[in-house]
Amino acid sequence: MRGPHNIIRLVRTGATLERTGAMKVILDAYDAPPLLRAVARTLGRPFMWLGYRGDPAMPPATRALTALGPAYIKFGQILSTRPDLVGNDLAEQLRVLQDKLPPFPTALARAEVEKELGQPVAELFDEFGDAIAAASISQVHQARVKASGELVAVKVLRPGIERAFRRDIDAFYFAARMVELFAPGARRLRPMDVITHFDGVVRGELDLRLESAAASEFAANTNGDDGFQLPPIKWNLSARRVMTLGWADGVALGDNAALDAAGHDRAELGERVLRLFLMHALRDGYFHSDMHQGNLKVARNGDIIAYDFGIMGHIDEYTRRVYAEILFGFIRRDYRRVAEVHFEAGYVPADRDVDEFARALRAVGEPIFGMDASHISMGRLLAYLFEVTERFGMETRTELILLQRTMVVVEGVARSLNPHINIWEVARPVVEDYIKQSIGPRALAKDLARTALVMARFGPRLPGLVQGALIAQAHPTPPSQRPRRSWLALAALGGAIAGAALLALVEYLA
Known part of the structure; x- marks a missing residue:
């Protein structure tokens, strides 16, 4: 169903990479074999007029990805964290990608907030300003909570971004399959693994509840760290496509x-x-x-x-x-x-x-x-x-x-x-x-105690396990089963005893 669309999208992608000069940078970074270079030229050069021009002031790779849109920008940002896959030089180029895209209209952001939170913006906030930062997936607005007057940052996903990413990721998978088909030597670059990693990261970022949970876990871990703070999550003003935090002043x-x-x-x-x-x-x-x-x-x-x-x-x-x-x-x-x-x-x-x-x-x-x-x-x-x-x-x-x-x-x-x-x-x-x-000794004792606690969980099953082991001795079973039953009973019994002893040791050391 999506084959023709993927082909058209890849032709335009190849044309943009060729037009901006990014194609050579990428192929050199990957030390691409001749066949893959030939396929890339076939996709790019004859249709160069279909490619986006981009900003000539940018380096070739960032120029191309910025011109191709949000999914490609995010892909470049993620690849910048993997110099093992793209090489240090290309990773350095991709690292300068900026999340400075044109914002979508504030009216659309307000509509998304109302849809996600189930109330009119005017009932939730006294103020809701224009976007102060716009990224590939979302943008941020400064707002003031109606009930408390607190200043907050409201992060809103771009309308239709899930569909746009799904379309481009399908094209990425298609391209990875073509690379593996036409250039078997390039399989060492693990193109399918790269796209799968990207897909997983993006799926997480397209649900702001997961980012809210990450912020909450990070805050719990760092609560006692001197000289460090995080803006608190406002769970009552957050949902799948909207995330609200205290303002970082x-x-x-x-x-x-x-x-x-x-x-x-x-x-x-x-x-x-x-x-x-x-x-x-x-x-x-x-x-x-x-x-x-x-x-x-x-x-x-x-x-x-x-x-x-x-x-x-x-x-x-x-x-x-x-x-x-x-x-x-x-x-x-x-x-x-x-x-x-x-x-x-x-x-x-x-x-x-x-x-x-x-x-x-x-x-x-x-x-x-x-x-x-x-x-x-x-x-x-x-x-x-x-x-x-x-x-x-x-x-x-x-x-x-x-x-x-x-x-x-x-x-x-x-x-x-x-x-x-x-x-x-x-x-x-x-x-x-x-x-x-x-x-060290203290850490070892704690590790053993945690292990013993897991083993001790079998406590309620101990009588049955021991009885089963004894019956197995009285009525021999096939060798492949007998040791497993005996060892399981012995391990559970030993775990229960060790658990009590080690817990006492940890308490003593503490």
Whole structure:
């Protein structure tokens, strides 16, 4: 049904990429094989007149994606977080994409609010201004709540954006299939995986209830963090296509002159924004993945305010511990231990040589530590580290790529506030504290206690399990079944006993 539409859309896409000069940039970034280049030229050059011209002042890739519309802009933004897929140069180009699209009419925004919240705007807000920011998926309005007079930010999805994205994503899937069909060598670029990842991210951003939930979880995690605050979610004024938050009143973190005029200590702010990011990534495993200056303000009391929670990063506890040990090893310049952690975690195949890997890691770390303190970069270290681990057979880990990309952005923010900041001096106490809390006897006892609690949940089943094990001994069953029953009963019984003992130990240690 959608085949002809997808073909037409892809022809126009190819024509736009060719007309703006982006086609060569993309093919070079992917090191595309000759057949794929020929297919791209076939789609682009003969129909170049169908392509959008875009803004000639922009770099080719951003010029093309901006001209093609919201879905393509969002696609570029997401790809900018995956230098492992598009290369560092193209990722850098895509990173400058700005969410500065023409806003849709305020009357349409008011209609969306009334439809979603079930009441006239005049009954909900005393004031509802024109859009103050317009992005690829939504735009934001400043408003004043009628009941309380509180100033709020109201985020509203673009009308029809779901249908527009669905149409373009169908075309993206079609293109990925064509790439795999006509250029089997390009399958290593995982085009279908890339589009599937994009599809999942967009589906999440097209339901503002999910972003509201992300903001709520982030607020719960960071509630006790000194010098940090988030605008509260107004759940009674939020729905699937509308999200309302308290107004973030403060000075933009990127406006150094205004920060100085307000009497804020920029050096301290730079250290704090870096510490906060590391705390959230290591302690909580849940971090803001878009912490650039446009999403950060400084309140009158000096608190850093973060907003826009469309992209959040998540790292499971095991990966956090591995990441912390790797960072800590580099901080201490213990490259052998860094290598061992990679092998212990299964990141590098066991048949590789650990000593050779440690030497490769030393080649990564020593040049960085030889730099002036103001030039030491954790983001650069992670980028080099991924290059080395890839050579030793480590598979790409998406969550660490996102972490590294965010680390680069946060370092950029910190250095814009204080060019002489020593990243490692700021990071060391955060990493050391996490190591103390998560790796050691106390952490081991807590882990075992949590495991025992799960096992103890089988308590009500213990009598039946033990009875079944005894019957199995008296009346032998096939070997494939007998050990499983016996071990299950033994594990449950051991879990119940261990649970009680370890809970007592944890309480003692606490």
